[in-house]
Amino acid sequence: MTESIVARFSIDYVDFSLGVDLRLPGVGVTALFGPSGSGKTTCLRAIAGLERPRDGYLSVNGEVWQDDAKKLFVPTHRRPLGYVFQEPSLFPHLSVRGNLEYGLKRAGGATEGDGLERTAEILGIAALLDRGPEKMSGGERQRVAIARALLTRPRLLLLDEPLASLDLRRRHEILPYLERLHEELEIPSIYVSHMPDEVARLADHLVLLDKGSVIASGPLQETLARLDLPATFTDDAGVFIEARIAGHDQADELTRLDFAGGTIYVPRRRPPTAAGRVRCRIEARDVSLTLQKQGGTSILNIIPATVIDMAPTEHAAQVLVRLDAGGTPLLARITQRSWNTLGLAPGSRVWAQVKTVVLIG
Amino acid sequence: MTLGGAFSDSDLAAIWLTIELAGMVTVLLLVIGSPIAWWLARTPSRWKRPLAAIVALPLVLPPTVLGFYLLVAMGPHGPIGELTQAIGLGLLPFTFGGLVVASVIYSLPFMIQPLQNAFEAIGERPLEVAATLRAGPLDRFFSVAVPLARRGFVAGAILTFAHTVGEFGVVLMIGGNIPGETRVASVLIYDHVEAFQYAQAHWLSALLVVFAFAVLVSVGALTAVGKTARQ
Numbered sequence: 001m002t003e004s005i006v007a008r009f010s011i012d013y014v015d016f017s018l019g020v021d022l023r024l025p026g027v028g029v030t031a032l033f034g035p036s037g038s039g040k041t042t043c044l045r046a047i048a049g050l051e052r053p054r055d056g057y058l059s060v061n062g063e064v065w066q067d068d069a070k071k072l073f074v075p076t077h078r079r080p081l082g083y084v085f086q087e088p089s090l091f092p093h094l095s096v097r098g099n100l101e102y103g104l105k106r107a108g109g110a111t112e113g114d115g116l117e118r119t120a121e122i123l124g125i126a127a128l129l130d131r132g133p134e135k136m137s138g139g140e141r142q143r144v145a146i147a148r149a150l151l152t153r154p155r156l157l158l159l160d161e162p163l164a165s166l167d168l169r170r171r172h173e174i175l176p177y178l179e180r181l182h183e184e185l186e187i188p189s190i191y192v193s194h195m196p197d198e199v200a201r202l203a204d205h206l207v208l209l210d211k212g213s214v215i216a217s218g219p220l221q222e223t224l225a226r227l228d229l230p231a232t233f234t235d236d237a238g239v240f241i242e243a244r245i246a247g248h249d250q251a252d253e254l255t256r257l258d259f260a261g262g263t264i265y266v267p268r269r270r271p272p273t274a275a276g277r278v279r280c281r282i283e284a285r286d287v288s289l290t291l292q293k294q295g296g297t298s299i300l301n302i303i304p305a306t307v308i309d310m311a312p313t314e315h316a317a318q319v320l321v322r323l324d325a326g327g328t329p330l331l332a333r334i335t336q337r338s339w340n341t342l343g344l345a346p347g348s349r350v351w352a353q354v355k356t357v358v359l360i361g
Numbered sequence: 362m363t364l365g366g367a368f369s370d371s372d373l374a375a376i377w378l379t380i381e382l383a384g385m386v387t388v389l390l391l392v393i394g395s396p397i398a399w400w401l402a403r404t405p406s407r408w409k410r411p412l413a414a415i416v417a418l419p420l421v422l423p424p425t426v427l428g429f430y431l432l433v434a435m436g437p438h439g440p441i442g443e444l445t446q447a448i449g450l451g452l453l454p455f456t457f458g459g460l461v462v463a464s465v466i467y468s469l470p471f472m473i474q475p476l477q478n479a480f481e482a483i484g485e486r487p488l489e490v491a492a493t494l495r496a497g498p499l500d501r502f503f504s505v506a507v508p509l510a511r512r513g514f515v516a517g518a519i520l521t522f523a524h525t526v527g528e529f530g531v532v533l534m535i536g537g538n539i540p541g542e543t544r545v546a547s548v549l550i551y552d553h554v555e556a557f558q559y560a561q562a563h564w565l566s567a568l569l570v571v572f573a574f575a576v577l578v579s580v581g582a583l584t585a586v587g588k589t590a591r592q
Contacts, residue, residue: 050489076492077500083493089486093508102504103494152494 004061005030005156005188009046009053018042018053018212024190024205026061029182031203031220032192039212040192041086044158047190048083049076060156061188080107082149082187084159088141090133090148097129100148107152116151122184123147123177139170143177150185157189163198178202200240200279200360225322225329237320238283240360241328245276254300255359261325264301266359279360284320284331286355291342293351301354305330309346310339323352367564374541375549376568382457382545383525386464387472390521391514393465394472398513399502401473402480417474419467428534431463435535455537460545463535464525471520479513480506516580523576527569 004026010019018039024030032040045051047058049065052073058066060081065074082103090099100116120126123143133141142162149157162178163171175198182189182202193199199206199220206223208215216223225239243257243264254265257278266280293302305323313320319339323330330352344350368376401413419427434441435453441462445453453459483506491501507514529547536543538552546565553562 048493050492075497076489077495077497081493083490085486085490089490091487091490091505091509102491102496106495106500148494 005190006057006059007043007047008055008057009043010055011042011046011051011053016042016212018046020209020212020214022207022214022217024207024217026188027186028204029189029191029202030205030207031199032190032207032209033196033199033203034194034209034215036194037211038209040194040209041160042212043209044160044190044192047156048081048158049074049079050083063155080152080155082152082154082157084142084146084149084157084162086161087165088133088138088145090141090144092133094133095129096125096131096133096136096144099133099144100129100151103148103152119147119150122180137170138166139173142166142170142174146177146181150181150187154187157187159189159191161192161194163193163195175201197281197360200281221329225331237331237333238281238286239329239331240279240281241330243278243280245278259326259328261305261328261330262303264303264354264357266357281358281360282330282354283356283358284333287323287330287332288353288355289321289332289334289338289342289344289350290353291348291350294353297353299353299355301357303330303352303354305350305352307344307346307348307350310344323350325352369561371540371544372546372549372561372565375544375546376565378457378541378543379526379545379547382460382464383522385461386468386525387518387522389461389465390468390472391518394469394476394517395507398473398476399480399506402477413477417470420470424467424528424530425534427467428463428531431466431531432534435459435462454535455539455543457536457542460532460536460543463531464528467528467531468521468524471524472517475517475520476510476513479510479516483509512583516583519576519580519583523573526572 005022005024007020007022007024011017016037016039020039020043032043034040042051046053046056047065053066055068056066057068058064064072065079066072090096091102094102097116100120104116117126120129123146125140125143125147128136128140128144133144136144142165146159146162159178163174166174179201181187191199191202203220205218206220207217208223216226218226221240221242224237241259241261243259246256246258246263248255248268249265253268255268257264257266257280264280293304303325305325308322308324308329310322311320313333317335317337318333319336321332321334321339321344323332332352342348342350397412397416401409401416432454433439435445436442437446437452442452445451450458453462487505487509488501491505496504526545527547529551532543532545532548533551536545536548538544538548544552546569550562550565550569553559553565
């Protein structure tokens, strides 16, 4: 991992304090994930320079934006960043085009007419350019806000729950655009969210925050499969796996997915995406373990795996088992008794029976 | 009776002088009032309240009190008077310039309060957005705060103009009653009444009533439009 974003902050408010020491990759999407009040937004605002932490240090791909030891603080408007706020904050006195040009001009891209058109095209707002913001839906406004941030050609894109103010339908309208950005533009991004499915679809790197401190930080799949996370998170423990659509079984209405650990079937839901790449979520409580491959079972997805380790859960009767399936981490929630009767130990070969696989995108 | 017949030459001179004075005070207060209102709207400083109180003082002080202090300050031994003499402007009392200075101070709250309210209503967010789009502090003020507070500017300008037209006590204390120099409409009405010229007093007074009514209706309409626009 290239550790290209270094952020060290502490902020004290009357009823809340934030203390983080983060090293993040300088490429891809990093998700700041945690319950509300965990300090995600404050952390993002500090990176943007909208909050002034004390004793802060921040460098982004070699450029130092804040170093209080050297009394250095680059104000927000001199940081080459893009920021998308939770609610679509368009300037009401400007048209869509005026909003887009606001940042474009100030970032020194005045002559880039087609940059504006192209970005508007990617975000599906080309037809709205001459409208005023008040006559648009929340989803359209948020897409304009994203385009406006991108047109400043930021070297770091910060997104603060950009979908939170939208209803479910609008969310599904915007998510594909965010995925496209992820694939087509190589801007490192930090994405604040408290929605696991958004994180799973978009993020490469995951930072878990709780009560103002970092609980975990690492590549998405590795981090989700860690056992030492507090109960609040492992309560619905599970993993995300990257898979490729390998084909469809017309007669049974099933889609076959190939991933590093083998093949799984999911109910056919929609035509395959162009890339053919999808992510699925498997919850620990939907995975059971057997020593031999079972016949005569209704379970469709049975994956060979190796036990890596085990951790207790908040339930004394249950344990979480971490598995490795051809390089893909899996979690299984089983009883302490089963662990003992099956004689499981790190290195045991098992079959993971997966009751439910949720196709995310 | 035609309008030309209703107003004598000295009436028309006083009306023109009034418009000149109110126009100049409005322009000056737009320039002076904006930064003060901006600061009051955004500062976390503990000096905010005392300063806001000083700005609001003309609302409650008798105009004679304000006029008296200004007269002393601008007089030959007052600090402002010594300054204006030193830079070759002579003395301000009983001149048009003196009226302008006094009116600016007297009408200060009528410009600053609507502006401050308008700036406060914008909130932090649009300015933060502008900062993330590379706009520096001055740029943010002119490209975001001013257009978003334009109703406050219009309301402040109308109220300042109207209030300056309607002032009497301060004018009398500072400017006296010099035709073509400091004799504005409100002072002239007083003269007419003193001289038992009731017909002329009526015409001028009616003109000011109509003007004041029009001002209040337009400010009211402006506020109503602002409310529906926000809904």
